[in-house]
Amino acid sequence: MCAQRLWPTVQALGRGLINNRTEIIQQGVKAYNVQNFNNGHLGQGHQQSHVVGHDCFSTTQRPTHTVRGSFNKVVTRSLHSGTVFFVKEFCDSENEHAHAILRSLPAYHETTVAGDSVLNHSFYQHAVQLSDSEWARCSPEEVANGFIAMSQLCRHRPMDLEESQHSGLCNTLSSKLTQISDNQLLMVLSALSLWPPTDGTTTPNFVVLWNALDQACTERMRRWDMGKMFLVADHWFALRLSRISMYNVRMTKILGRKVTSMAPTQLVQYLFYANLSRKLEPFIVKKEIEKRLTEVLELISIEELGVIAMGFFKTQTFLEDEKLIEVIIKKTKDDLEFVSDASLCAILKLLRKSVPVTQWKLLHELLDSLQPHLDRLNNMCLLQVALLGNDLLIFHPQVIDTIASKFANEMTVLRLKDIERITFALMLYNYVPPSQPDMFNLIAKELRRPERLLEINHYPKCFVSCVVYLMTMGLLPQDLISAALQPSMLNLLKMSRNYTSMGREVNELDWTLDIEGPPNYRGYRLSREMRTQLTKQYMGNLPTGPSKNLTHQERLLLEVKDKLAALLGGLHLITITHALPHIQNPDLIFCTTNNGDPVSLPQEYLGLAPTSLKCPIEHIGGVQWNAVIVAGRNSFIRNSDTLRGNIDMKKRQLNKLGYHVSVVPYMEYTRKSLRAKLCCLERCLNEGSTLDTSGRLDNAWVVLKGQAERQEEING
Structure with a gap:
C-alpha cells in the first residue's frame, strides 16, 4: 500500500x-x-x-552477476526440496544450530534424526529397475521397499529422480502410500532425502512423491503420539520442506492445544518446528505458554532456551510476563560463559522486542554483564548486543564503543546489513565512538x-x-x-x-x-x-480538534504552545508549522526584535505553502527567528539529556536555516505544577532563544491560572 x-x-x-x-x-x-x-x-x-x-565511488569494475542471489549469500539447495534457494547463511545456520542442540541431548534422540545417519538400512543390494507396468503389479510393500533400495543405491551411484526410468516407480509408490505401514512410510520419507536435488519442488517425479507423502503423513497424524509426530516432522526438516509442507503446519496447530501439558523437552521441540513454519497459532493463549515456560525454565539448559527464544522470535510472538522476562535475563547472565553465540543471538533478539520500559534497567544490567564477553563473540552476536537497547533507547557507551571498534577493523567482511544496523545504532544514540572517531568515513569508504x-x-x-x-x-x-x-x-x-x-x-x-x-x-x-x-x-498533521483524538506528542505540543503564548503575550505571536517539511512532527515558531521583545510573525511567512521549506525571511530587518522543539518521550536517550540522532539533526538543520533553537524536554516539563512548567519553559528559552524573559513568568502564571479557573467554572 x-x-x-x-x-x-x-x-x-x-x-x-x-x-x-x-x-x-x-x-x-x-x-x-x-x-x-x-x-x-x-x-x-x-x-x-x-x-x-x-566523490570517489568506483565505477571501473563490473562484477559478474547471478540470475538470482547476491553477494555474501550462499547458493544452496534445500536438502531435498529440489529447489535452489538463495538464503542467508546465518538464517540457515540458526536452524541447523538449533537442531544440533536437540541432537546433542539424549532426551531428543528418539524424536529427531541425525543428518548423517538417514535411513541406515542396507536395501541397496536388492535395488531393481522394473518397467512401469511391472511396478504397477507389485504389492505396496514391494513398491516401497523397491524405492528404498533404489534410494540407498544413490549413495553409491547418484541418479536423477526425474529420469523417465523412475517415473513408473514414483507414480506407483505415490498411489499406494495409503496401503503401507507407518514404519515403511517413515522409511520412504527418509529415502527421498538420499536422492540428489532436482531442479525445483515442482519437477514431475519429485512433486508427485513429496505431495503424496505430505498428504499421507497429515492424514495419519492424529493417531500418532507426540513423539512420533515430532519424529516425522524432523524428517521433513531433513528434506528442507518444513516451510511448505502441510504436515508441519497442521502438526503445530494440533499440538498448540497441548502446550500447557507439554514436558520441558516437548515444549522446546514444539517451538523449534513452530520456528520452521514461522507461525504460532492464534488460538494459543500467550499467557498459558508463558506460564508453562516459567514452570520449566529451571529444567532446561541455556542452549534449549535459545531454541525456545528462536521459536518465539521467528513467529513474532513476544513475551509479556515481566516475571518471566526477569528470570530469562537472570538465567542468561548466569550462563554467559557457556552459551553459544547462536543461542545468545536468539535470546537477545527476543529480549529486545519483549522487555517493557518498566524493566529497562534489567537490560542495562545485562549489557554490563555482556561487556567482559564481547571479545569472544562473533560479529553476528555482537550486532545483536549493539541492537539490544535500541527499542528502549538504552545506551551503554562502553559496549557500543567496543563493538564499533571491532566492526571498524573487520569492515570488509561484514554483511551490508550488519553495516547498516551498526550505523543505525550509532545514529540512534548520536554517538561517535572515541576509539574510532572516523567510523562514519570508514563506512562511507566501504560502501564505495x-x-x-x-x-x-x-x-x-x-x-x-x-x-x-x-x-x-x-x-x-x-x-x-x-x-x-x-x-x-x-x-x-x-x-x-x-x-x-x-x-x-x-x-x-x-x-x-x-x-x-x-x-x-x-x-x-x-x-x-x-x-x-x-x-x-x-508530513504529519498540525494538531487541532478534541484532545481525545490527538497523540501524546500532539497534546504535549499544544500544551507547550499555550504556555509559551502566555509568556510571549498572546497566541497571535506564535505558530505551529513544519519549518522542516521532511520531518513529521511540527515545531513552534515565534519572532522577537533585536531587544528580545516578541513581535508578530510576518504574513509572508505564515502564507508559505505547507510543503515548502520555511526559512527565516532575511529581508525583514531587526527580527530574530526562534524555533521551539517539543522533545517527546522518545526524543532522548534513556536516563539522559542527550538527544537521539534524528532529533539532534532537526536541531542542527533549524540552526542552519537561521533559527535560534530551544528544546523543551518532556521529562522535565511533564507531571509538574503550572509554575514549574513555566519555569521549565523559561529556562529552555533562556538557553536557546532570543526572547527576553524578564518579568514574563509571573504575568503568564496569572493569565493561565485565570484561564484554568474560568474553565473549571464552565465545566461546573
Whole structure:
C-alpha cells in the first residue's frame, strides 16, 4: 500500500532489469561523475563539485552477476526440496544450530534424526529397475521397499529422480502410500532425502512423491503420539520442506492445544518446528505458554532456551510476563560463559522486542554483564548486543564503543546489513565512538568498494539507509547520495513491498541537500513532483480538534504552545508549522526584535505553502527567528539529556536555516505544577532563544491560572 503511494504504480522493471541490476549503482555514479543527467532530477543552480574522499565511488569494475542471489549469500539447495534457494547463511545456520542442540541431548534422540545417519538400512543390494507396468503389479510393500533400495543405491551411484526410468516407480509408490505401514512410510520419507536435488519442488517425479507423502503423513497424524509426530516432522526438516509442507503446519496447530501439558523437552521441540513454519497459532493463549515456560525454565539448559527464544522470535510472538522476562535475563547472565553465540543471538533478539520500559534497567544490567564477553563473540552476536537497547533507547557507551571498534577493523567482511544496523545504532544514540572517531568515513569508504556493488543492488534498502544515517550524523558524501537518489535505485526500492518506508528516507535525503548540501552539488535529485508527493505523504498533521483524538506528542505540543503564548503575550505571536517539511512532527515558531521583545510573525511567512521549506525571511530587518522543539518521550536517550540522532539533526538543520533553537524536554516539563512548567519553559528559552524573559513568568502564571479557573467554572 505505502509502496504504491510512494511512487505512481507502474509495471515492474522486468526480468531484464532484475538480472542486470548489478550495474545500477555503476550507472548512477557514472552519471554523477560525467554530469550526464536527466534535468528533471537536478535542483536549480547545482554545479559539479570535487570533494576529496566524497566523490570517489568506483565505477571501473563490473562484477559478474547471478540470475538470482547476491553477494555474501550462499547458493544452496534445500536438502531435498529440489529447489535452489538463495538464503542467508546465518538464517540457515540458526536452524541447523538449533537442531544440533536437540541432537546433542539424549532426551531428543528418539524424536529427531541425525543428518548423517538417514535411513541406515542396507536395501541397496536388492535395488531393481522394473518397467512401469511391472511396478504397477507389485504389492505396496514391494513398491516401497523397491524405492528404498533404489534410494540407498544413490549413495553409491547418484541418479536423477526425474529420469523417465523412475517415473513408473514414483507414480506407483505415490498411489499406494495409503496401503503401507507407518514404519515403511517413515522409511520412504527418509529415502527421498538420499536422492540428489532436482531442479525445483515442482519437477514431475519429485512433486508427485513429496505431495503424496505430505498428504499421507497429515492424514495419519492424529493417531500418532507426540513423539512420533515430532519424529516425522524432523524428517521433513531433513528434506528442507518444513516451510511448505502441510504436515508441519497442521502438526503445530494440533499440538498448540497441548502446550500447557507439554514436558520441558516437548515444549522446546514444539517451538523449534513452530520456528520452521514461522507461525504460532492464534488460538494459543500467550499467557498459558508463558506460564508453562516459567514452570520449566529451571529444567532446561541455556542452549534449549535459545531454541525456545528462536521459536518465539521467528513467529513474532513476544513475551509479556515481566516475571518471566526477569528470570530469562537472570538465567542468561548466569550462563554467559557457556552459551553459544547462536543461542545468545536468539535470546537477545527476543529480549529486545519483549522487555517493557518498566524493566529497562534489567537490560542495562545485562549489557554490563555482556561487556567482559564481547571479545569472544562473533560479529553476528555482537550486532545483536549493539541492537539490544535500541527499542528502549538504552545506551551503554562502553559496549557500543567496543563493538564499533571491532566492526571498524573487520569492515570488509561484514554483511551490508550488519553495516547498516551498526550505523543505525550509532545514529540512534548520536554517538561517535572515541576509539574510532572516523567510523562514519570508514563506512562511507566501504560502501564505495567495487566488491560491494552486487550486494548493494540486491539490498538497495540497506545501502540507502546507510547513506541516510550518515546524513543524519552530518556526513554528506555526494557520490553516495547521488547513487541513492538515482531513478534506477528508486525503482528498485519501489519494486519491493518490504521497502515501503523508504519514501520517507529518500525524501529526507533530498531536502537535506537543500539545507546542508554543498551549493555546487551536481548529483541526482528527486524530481520536484516526486518530492512534493512524498512530502505530502509523510508530513504529519498540525494538531487541532478534541484532545481525545490527538497523540501524546500532539497534546504535549499544544500544551507547550499555550504556555509559551502566555509568556510571549498572546497566541497571535506564535505558530505551529513544519519549518522542516521532511520531518513529521511540527515545531513552534515565534519572532522577537533585536531587544528580545516578541513581535508578530510576518504574513509572508505564515502564507508559505505547507510543503515548502520555511526559512527565516532575511529581508525583514531587526527580527530574530526562534524555533521551539517539543522533545517527546522518545526524543532522548534513556536516563539522559542527550538527544537521539534524528532529533539532534532537526536541531542542527533549524540552526542552519537561521533559527535560534530551544528544546523543551518532556521529562522535565511533564507531571509538574503550572509554575514549574513555566519555569521549565523559561529556562529552555533562556538557553536557546532570543526572547527576553524578564518579568514574563509571573504575568503568564496569572493569565493561565485565570484561564484554568474560568474553565473549571464552565465545566461546573
